[in-house]
Structure formats: structure tokens, C-alpha cells
Amino acid sequence: MPVTEALAAMLGHAPAAPAVRGVALGEALGAILAEDVVATIDVPAQDNSAMDGYALRAADASRPLSVSQRIPAGTAPEPLAPGTAARIFTGAPIPAGADTVVMQEDCREEGGQLVIEATPAPGDHIRPRGQDLAAGSTVLRAGRRLKPQDLGLLASVGAASVAIYRPLKVAVVSTGDELVEPEDGAALRPGQLFNSNRYMLAALLEGLGMQVIDGGILPDDGPATGAAFERLAGEADCIISSGGVSVGEEDHVRAQVERLGELTLWRLAIKPGKPLAFGHVRGTPFIGLPGNPTSSFVTFCLLARPFLLKSQGASDWEPLAIPVRAGFSVARPGTRQDYLRVSLERQGDSLVARRFANQSSGVLSSVCFSDALAVVPVGATVCEGDLVEVLLLDSLA
Structure with a gap:
């Protein structure tokens, strides 16, 4: 399924926003505003x-x-x-x-x-009086994710508290017998990997102001995976797993989601990140991300993030895209929409995107030391100097 169709399908399944609650202004950073705020005074109050x-x-x-x-x-x-x-x-x-x-x-x-x-x-x-805000005007609209400057603007009209949507509770699950938790000085046994996805995904969720439920590491075992999913479906607003969504004999996630609910989409025309699953477990939304860390990061940012923001009540979930000059070439058209990790540098009056040397889906450093994702559509080629669209990582994570 093409990325745009998959995202539209996921957004179409986003549940209604969670319950509304009032919080002190100092506790509202990163929350989604649940009601319009209208100015009761002019700002400034006099010339x-x-x-x-x-x-x-x-x-x-x-x-x-x-x-x-x-x-x-x-x-x-x-x-x-x-x-x-x-x-x-x-x-x-x-x-x-x-x-x-x-x-x-x-x-x-x-x-x-x-x-x-x-x-x-x-x-x-x-x-002049009311130069910034006039009494009766809308200060901020519902659905806005509150930034530091928004809190200052709300304070300027005397708002000491605001109505926000309750933060989503998102369960994060890692799958695979090969995974172990990081431990200072610990040595990996043959075949083992430190669990990087758990910390990355938890941090991405916390950056969105959401509450993380740690679902731990699940073994490559069908019944254990199903039991964990069923338990978490009763605790969380959404379950996100990494790994186990491919077609191997030790990949049990897909089968358990279908047993406990439904799978709405699976496998996308995206690179990195082809094996992505979306569905419901006992009525709770489920997103299965690939296990490779770069694939997990990219698919979270492009698909899970907008779904979660809409489910949280946000009105804007689209990443910031800008056109830049390609400092690379793509000679062969691909069958999947490619998101190349690139750094941006100024060259005269233009920004130029330089491709990270290793684009493997297992190379997490490619997103650590890049500024953006350069979008190469299905069937497209790129010549050096062409305009390409890039998605700024700072707007995604």
C-alpha cells in the first residue's frame, strides 16, 4: 500500500479525542488544547x-x-x-x-x-492598546499543541489554567529473543542485541506529551505475545510494538493481532520500513513497527506520530516539508517511496541535501547525524541539483 493511502486509512480509524481536564498553565506544555481560548482583555491593556x-x-x-x-x-x-x-x-x-x-x-x-x-x-x-490581542478575539484554537510561546500568550490575557485533552496512554512493546536491556559494562552473548527501540520510541512518545506504559520485551512465542497484547489492550489507548511483524516463523505479532482483533493494513510501499502493521486488539488501536531501528524511527514519525496526534485531539499533525537541492543522485527508480537520511548545508543562496553514507535500515546513526528525510517517490529518479522535498527531523521528533 502506498504511504499516503496507508496514512489516510490510519487517520480514518483514529478514535475520538480523550477526556478533557483543566490544568494549571505551568503544567500545560506539550498538551493539546481542548477548547478555544478567547481574550477577555486587550493586550496591551493601554497605549x-x-x-x-x-x-x-x-x-x-x-x-x-x-x-x-x-x-x-x-x-x-x-x-x-x-x-x-x-x-x-x-x-x-x-x-x-x-x-x-x-x-x-x-x-x-x-x-x-x-x-x-x-x-x-x-x-x-x-x-497601541490591543495591538497584540483585542478583547473578544480568539487567542488559541482547540487542537493546538501548546508550545512555550503559547503559554506566554495565554498568560498575557490572564489565563491561569487551560482545558486540555488527557494525555494518551501508549504501551511500548519490544519483541524478540535476541533483545536484552542495556546495562553498563554488560557483554552481549552471541546473537544478542541491546534493545534500542524501546528507549527511542518511549522518548518520541514523551516528546509528544503522552504517557508511556512499558510493555517490556516479549519472547518469540505466540501465546506469550497474545497474552501481553490482551493485557495491554485493557490498560492503554494504543499499543505500539517493534519487531515480529514480518513473515518469518518466529514472527508472531501479526497472527496474534488477527486472533484478538483485526489487521487493517500490513506491508507498505515505503523504504525503510516495509513490514508495518495497523489494526486493533480487543478494540484498542495497534501499530506494529519494524524491528530495524531506522525503519522503526521513520515509520513512527511518518505514520504512528500523525495517528497518535489526531487521536490526542490535535488539529495539525503534518511534518514541515521544504524543497532543497539534491546533493546526490538516484539512478534507478524504486518500487517503494524512499526516505533518505540527509544532512543540510548552505551553498550560496540554496540549501543542499547530502545523503548519509550508509542508508541501511539497521544503521540508527543515519537519523542521529542527519537533519532531514529526503523523499524519493515511487518510480522517480534524482539528478544532482534537482529540487527534492525534505521533511525536517526537528519537526518529526
């Missing part, structure tokens, strides 16, 4: 100065002025006396009667009077 300087009437700037008051930020000014200026500081409210601010660098004192050496216009260096 204020963008500079340290003097507030005055622009029409009075051509003659010496006396300084009638001093206005630090956080104080309430008196109306401006006619024919005078007010010493004002950045962020301080503009006094009634003033219509401009002159920077202090454009002013000098002479004989106890203020002399303006610039020709100001009304509105200069004044931040």
Missing part, C-alpha cells in the same frame, strides 16, 4: 511607550518644552499638561493628551527646557 524617551504632542515638538511629569512602567500617569512633555520609560502608559514618543537620543536639555531634535509624527514609538 504604552516602545522606547525610553518623552511623551508629548507632535505639534509641540518644534519648541522647547518643560517636563511636567515622570512616568515609569507600572504607574498611572496624569493627563499631559498642554505645552509640556512627560519623561517616559519603555512599557509605561501614554498619558492622555500625548500622541507621540520621542526617543531620548533625539532630545537634549537646554536652559531647563527640553529641546526636540527630531520631527516626530503622531503614533511614533507608541504601542
Whole structure:
């Protein structure tokens, strides 16, 4: 199945967003906003100065002025006396009667009077009331994944708490008799591998603000795999496994998913990551990722991530794609959509994608030391210098 069709099919099976709860603003980072937030005040609440300087009437700037008051930020000014200026500081409210601010660098004192050496216009260096947000306007819409700057914007309208969707609980399961957990100083026996996927997938999920249930390492055994899946289906909102979804005699994941529920899709026209499964176990969504670590990473980012974000209530799950010049070539058209790991470098006015030397699905360093995934569609070739679309890894993980 082509990648775009597989993603559409998965998104079509995304469940309704989880329950809504209120949290303190300081606890909302990374959460999905469940309700629109509407400003109850103007931001800023009054006209204020963008500079340290003097507030005055622009029409009075051509003659010496006396300084009638001093206005630090956080104080309430008196109306401006006619024919005078007010010493004002950045962020301080503009006094009634003033219509401009002159920077202090454009002013000098002479004989106890203020002399303006610039020709100001009304509105200069004044931040008008409601310039950022007007009362009654929508600050942020439901479905937005809250970023640090969003929390600042919410605080600016006085929001101390927000309504968010409950974080999804996602079970992470690794499969394979060859896997062991990392241990400082431990030596691997012949045929063993340290379990890298567990830590990578758990970190990707935590980066999405989701709660991880550690399902451990499952042996290459059908009944044990089925029992674990059935137990986790009752605890988690989604189960994600890595490994065991191919067609070998020791690959038991597919059979157990079909026994306990249904398999909606299996095997994609994608490289790396062909053996990917999606279905349900006792009604709980299940995503079976390939065991090879790079395949697991790429398929999580391209397919599991958008499915989970939509299931979490997010309105935007598409990665950032940009066109860059290819610093590589692909001579033979492929039968699967290829996601090459590339680094980006500036060359004159252009960004150029350089292919990581080893594109094997087992080489996890290819995503550690790359900046993006360069997309080579099915049946396409690439000549050096062609424009190719890349997906920035920072927008995926």
C-alpha cells in the first residue's frame, strides 16, 4: 500500500479525542488544547511607550518644552499638561493628551527646557492598546499543541489554567529473543542485541506529551505475545510494538493481532520500513513497527506520530516539508517511496541535501547525524541539483 493511502486509512480509524481536564498553565506544555481560548482583555491593556524617551504632542515638538511629569512602567500617569512633555520609560502608559514618543537620543536639555531634535509624527514609538490581542478575539484554537510561546500568550490575557485533552496512554512493546536491556559494562552473548527501540520510541512518545506504559520485551512465542497484547489492550489507548511483524516463523505479532482483533493494513510501499502493521486488539488501536531501528524511527514519525496526534485531539499533525537541492543522485527508480537520511548545508543562496553514507535500515546513526528525510517517490529518479522535498527531523521528533 502506498504511504499516503496507508496514512489516510490510519487517520480514518483514529478514535475520538480523550477526556478533557483543566490544568494549571505551568503544567500545560506539550498538551493539546481542548477548547478555544478567547481574550477577555486587550493586550496591551493601554497605549504604552516602545522606547525610553518623552511623551508629548507632535505639534509641540518644534519648541522647547518643560517636563511636567515622570512616568515609569507600572504607574498611572496624569493627563499631559498642554505645552509640556512627560519623561517616559519603555512599557509605561501614554498619558492622555500625548500622541507621540520621542526617543531620548533625539532630545537634549537646554536652559531647563527640553529641546526636540527630531520631527516626530503622531503614533511614533507608541504601542497601541490591543495591538497584540483585542478583547473578544480568539487567542488559541482547540487542537493546538501548546508550545512555550503559547503559554506566554495565554498568560498575557490572564489565563491561569487551560482545558486540555488527557494525555494518551501508549504501551511500548519490544519483541524478540535476541533483545536484552542495556546495562553498563554488560557483554552481549552471541546473537544478542541491546534493545534500542524501546528507549527511542518511549522518548518520541514523551516528546509528544503522552504517557508511556512499558510493555517490556516479549519472547518469540505466540501465546506469550497474545497474552501481553490482551493485557495491554485493557490498560492503554494504543499499543505500539517493534519487531515480529514480518513473515518469518518466529514472527508472531501479526497472527496474534488477527486472533484478538483485526489487521487493517500490513506491508507498505515505503523504504525503510516495509513490514508495518495497523489494526486493533480487543478494540484498542495497534501499530506494529519494524524491528530495524531506522525503519522503526521513520515509520513512527511518518505514520504512528500523525495517528497518535489526531487521536490526542490535535488539529495539525503534518511534518514541515521544504524543497532543497539534491546533493546526490538516484539512478534507478524504486518500487517503494524512499526516505533518505540527509544532512543540510548552505551553498550560496540554496540549501543542499547530502545523503548519509550508509542508508541501511539497521544503521540508527543515519537519523542521529542527519537533519532531514529526503523523499524519493515511487518510480522517480534524482539528478544532482534537482529540487527534492525534505521533511525536517526537528519537526518529526
